[in-house]
Amino acid sequence: MFDEIMQKFEGSPSQQAVIRLLLERGFSVNDEGRVVSGSIEIPNTQIAREIDVDRRVVDSTTDAILEDEELRRIFQNISSIPSLMDLAPVLDLHVLTVDVSDADRPGIVATITTLLADDGISIRQTVSEDPEFTDDPRLYLVTDEEVPGDLLNELKRLDFVRKIELQ
Numbered sequence: 662m663f664d665e666i667m668q669k670f671e672g673s674p675s676q677q678a679v680i681r682l683l684l685e686r687g688f689s690v691n692d693e694g695r696v697v698s699g700s701i702e703i704p705n706t707q708i709a710r711e712i713d714v715d716r717r718v719v720d721s722t723t724d725a726i727l728e729d730e731e732l733r734r735i736f737q738n739i740s741s742i743p744s745l746m747d748l749a750p751v752l753d754l755h756v757l758t759v760d761v762s763d764a765d766r767p768g769i770v771a772t773i774t775t776l777l778a779d780d781g782i783s784i785r786q787t788v789s790e791d792p793e794f795t796d797d798p799r800l801y802l803v804t805d806e807e808v809p810g811d812l813l814n815e816l817k818r819l820d821f822v823r824k825i826e827l828q
Contacts, residue, residue, distance in 0.1 A: 662793035669729065670722070675714045679722040682712050685795075687741025690733075694723040698741060745786045745803040749828060754785060755807050756828035759800040761821045764792035769821060770800060777802065780812050 663684070670676040683690070688708075689697050696703045696719070705719040726732040749756045761769055770789055777784060783805040790798035808816075808827070817825055 663791075663795065666732065666735070669732065670725070673718075675718040676722045676725070678712045678714060679708065679719055682708065683736060684739070687739055689739050690723050690726050690736040692727075692737075694720070694727055696723065742788075744788060746788070746801055746828070749803055755804045757802045757804060757808050758826040758828070759802070759816070759822060760797070760824040760826075761800065762823045763821055764790075764798040766821055772819065773800065773802070773816065776812065776815060777804065777808070780809070782806060782808060782812070 666680060666684075667677055670680055682688070683696065687698070688703065691697050691702075696705065696708055705716045705723075708719045709716040726736045745752070745754060746756050748754070759769075759773060770787065774784060774787065784802055785805060786801075786803040788801040790800075792798045813825060813827075816822055
């Protein structure tokens with residue numbers, strides 16, 4: 662799906678940058694073509710400044726979104742969720758990031774969360790990036806306690822795990 666969306670803006674890397682930002686941040690586009698998070702409007706100048714494009718690029722991108730029925734359905738229904746990942750150090754939580762070799766493979770989240778649960782590790786939040794919307798999807802798990810070394814080794818041995826990072 663991500664590739665299909667990006668192809669609609671194939672001739673404009675600047676518009677693709679706007680699309681990427683909207684998807685990454687979970688920003689919606691309302692009926693008036695304004696970028697919003699919930700009911701809070703985000704000025705197009707702020708969006709443009711963030712990705713270093715002209716404000717008119719944001720305007721033309723939101724116009725194109727509203728003109729395309731498929732894009733309209735996606736960008737009028739997308740939303741963001743609060744993430745504990747950046748708060749983890751402040752809240753004395755831990756973040757385990759898992760890079761996998763085949764993100765479309767069924768059972769990845771179930772396998773990893775089961776191993777953590779079986780070891781008595783409580784998971785506060787799980788965020789799984791959608792392989793349709795990002796080029797390098799990852800699985801993020803926010804836990805109450807550190808993941809012990811033996812469990813990390815067990816996770817690394819899973820055939821679909823490419824890399825593990827701890828925060």
